[in-house]
Amino acid sequence: MFSIRSFARAAPRTVSRLSTSALRTQSARPASLLQSAWRPARTQYAAAFSTSSIRRSEGEGDSELVAKLESEIAMENEMKEDGGIPTSVKDYLENGPFEIIDTPGQEDVVLTRQFGDEKIKITFSIADLNSPDPEADYQDRALADEQDDNINQGDNKNFKVAPEDQLEGEEGAEGEEEATSFPARLNIVVEKSGKGALAVEAVVQDGMVVVDNVYYYANAAHAYAATPETAHERQDLYVGPPFGNLDEDLQVLLERYLDERGINTALAIFVPDYIDMKEQKEYVRWLENVKGFVEA
Numbered sequence: 001m002f003s004i005r006s007f008a009r010a011a012p013r014t015v016s017r018l019s020t021s022a023l024r025t026q027s028a029r030p031a032s033l034l035q036s037a038w039r040p041a042r043t044q045y046a047a048a049f050s051t052s053s054i055r056r057s058e059g060e061g062d063s064e065l066v067a068k069l070e071s072e073i074a075m076e077n078e079m080k081e082d083g084g085i086p087t088s089v090k091d092y093l094e095n096g097p098f099e100i101i102d103t104p105g106q107e108d109v110v111l112t113r114q115f116g117d118e119k120i121k122i123t124f125s126i127a128d129l130n131s132p133d134p135e136a137d138y139q140d141r142a143l144a145d146e147q148d149d150n151i152n153q154g155d156n157k158n159f160k161v162a163p164e165d166q167l168e169g170e171e172g173a174e175g176e177e178e179a180t181s182f183p184a185r186l187n188i189v190v191e192k193s194g195k196g197a198l199a200v201e202a203v204v205q206d207g208m209v210v211v212d213n214v215y216y217y218a219n220a221a222h223a224y225a226a227t228p229e230t231a232h233e234r235q236d237l238y239v240g241p242p243f244g245n246l247d248e249d250l251q252v253l254l255e256r257y258l259d260e261r262g263i264n265t266a267l268a269i270f271v272p273d274y275i276d277m278k279e280q281k282e283y284v285r286w287l288e289n290v291k292g293f294v295e296a
Helices: 004-025 033-054 062-083 087-095 132-155 163-174 218-222 228-236 249-262 263-295
Strands: 098-102 106-115 120-123 184-192 197-205 206-218
Touching: 004 263, 062 263, 087 263, 106 263, 120 163, 120 263, 184 218, 184 263, 197 263, 206 218, 206 263, 218 228
Parallel strands: none
Antiparallel strands: 098 106, 106 120, 120 184, 184 197, 197 206
16 A cells, blocks of 8 residues: 555656646647646746755844844853952862862752761752742732831821832942842752761851751662652651751751851852852853854
């Protein structure tokens, strides 16, 4: 049985044979004007189709897009040259206790070190740079609404100044506000051979380390959850209460435990600055990849 593709290939030959036999039966009569006009038109149509089918596709805006990508790449490279490597990043890379593993094209950055018989691994991601904090946004909007209500409900004797007016006055008296860094999450694993592992969830911002949770896993593989199986297995494990529910003295001692292993102020300053620097590198790489794709 012929396939559709075979039928399509055979169809022109069949039509040609039918046309030839028809012409032979009418060989005694002269060709009509309609027949002579129809043959060249058929040849011209086939030629036009074959030419357009091999032409490379290109949109009208491709060249404009490539030019814009080149402009963005040049601007980012210029900013990189002007800014250079942040001092906090340079100092930490030279003097910090951790070895850094930064794979181009990957969002995650890994820090590793050996501390006695402990293997410490810290992971953070450049995704935190562009991830808004819904809870913080909600709190900001709620606070703004409350302040607006206070302003609208005040009388002439007790009139409250609008927050933006008050802020403008403070900036005029004291200068610009001090810039704050964005919150960056740390996933920390402290592993001892044959003893399991501690998994710590923390956030660093403005030179501070804030611990959210400290988990204990008898099987160190559960702390990493590198496979779907281990991730599923640890779902039913009891790994500890929320950090904030612990006794305050116990919280302080666990924070000291982490500080002695390098999870400290220096790390809290380094991580956001490194994320910012890496995100710019990855953005330039993305621009170059998109440009190469459009030009191909």
